[in-house]
Amino acid sequence: MAEQQRSLPILYSFRRCPYAMRARLALKVVGLDVYIREILLKDKPEPMLAISPKGTVPVMLLPSGRVLDESRDIMAWAASQSGSQKLAAAEQDALQWLDLNDVEFKQHLDRYKYADRYPEHPAEFYRAEAEVFLLQLEQQLQLQQKQGVSQFLLGSTLTQADIGIFPFVRQFVMVDQPWFESADYVCVKRWLNFWLGSNVFARVMQRYSPWKSTDVATIF
Incomplete structure (x- = not known):
């Protein structure tokens, strides 16, 4: 083996x-x-x-x-x-979006998810801070929609920004899904639902048993 x-x-x-x-x-x-x-x-x-x-x-x-x-x-x-x-190489605009996600949004997301660990403020405070990024995402996707593209964040093709940001927005939504469904993020919802309903997402979310050293190799 x-x-x-x-x-x-x-x-x-x-x-x-x-x-x-x-x-x-x-x-x-x-x-x-x-x-x-x-x-x-x-x-x-x-x-x-x-x-x-x-x-x-x-x-x-x-x-x-x-x-x-x-x-x-x-x-x-x-x-x-x-x-x-x-999947194109990450050019400057994609890298900038990934930086915003990984540094700013992720920090606020963690506090929103685990608000009980950060009792200085209620969950709504941390959610509002995370929404700064979500609003930027909505505005970018609105620009894309005007150009006839609704499933990608940058241009007419898939970039690393799409697949790099999507899992974190999904996590944000899962904290309080009823609230998100009532929020006015039309383009973000469309973009998110495109990825949630995609075959590639279904495949990457396949369940595997925890690996043991004696297991036969499993191809993903």
């Missing part, structure tokens, strides 16, 4: 993690096969910690021995392997 596993990358993942989700989306969008190892965050496997001691997912071990342990690096690697250009 070791010889077989060196022929494909090995991806350590956790189904619900938005960072792992964006990595799986990138790999699936461009049609790349990897061996997937679903982990338990409370019981991280030693082979994963050996190649990435920080212990966060996703982590991908390439056949060359190179380790990618940042989701954005995995997205970029997937894009570089895509001869059909199904």
Whole structure:
């Protein structure tokens, strides 16, 4: 099995993690096969910690021995392997959107999700702070709609900004879905529903049992 596993990358993942989700989306969008190892965050496997001691997912071990342990690096690697250009390299505008998501929005999202851990303010306060990014997203998607595009954030093709941001907006919605359904984010809802209803999202959300060292390799 070791010889077989060196022929494909090995991806350590956790189904619900938005960072792992964006990595799986990138790999699936461009049609790349990897061996997937679903982990338990409370019981991280030693082979994963050996190649990435920080212990966060996703982590991908390439056949060359190179380790990618940042989701954005995995997205970029997937894009570089895509001869059909199904996922473009992240240009400056996409990188800026990813930075806004990963630095500002994610911080407010975490406080909104776990408001009981941040008793200085009610959940509504943290939600309002997260909405600054959501409003920017709505305005960008409105511009896209005027150009006849409703499913992508930047231009007429899929970018890393779409698959890199979508899992976090999905997480935001899940905190209080009735509130979001009543909110006036028409274009964000359309964009979100496009991805939620897509075949690629259904495939990346397939359930896997936690990996054990004795398991036969599973191709994702």
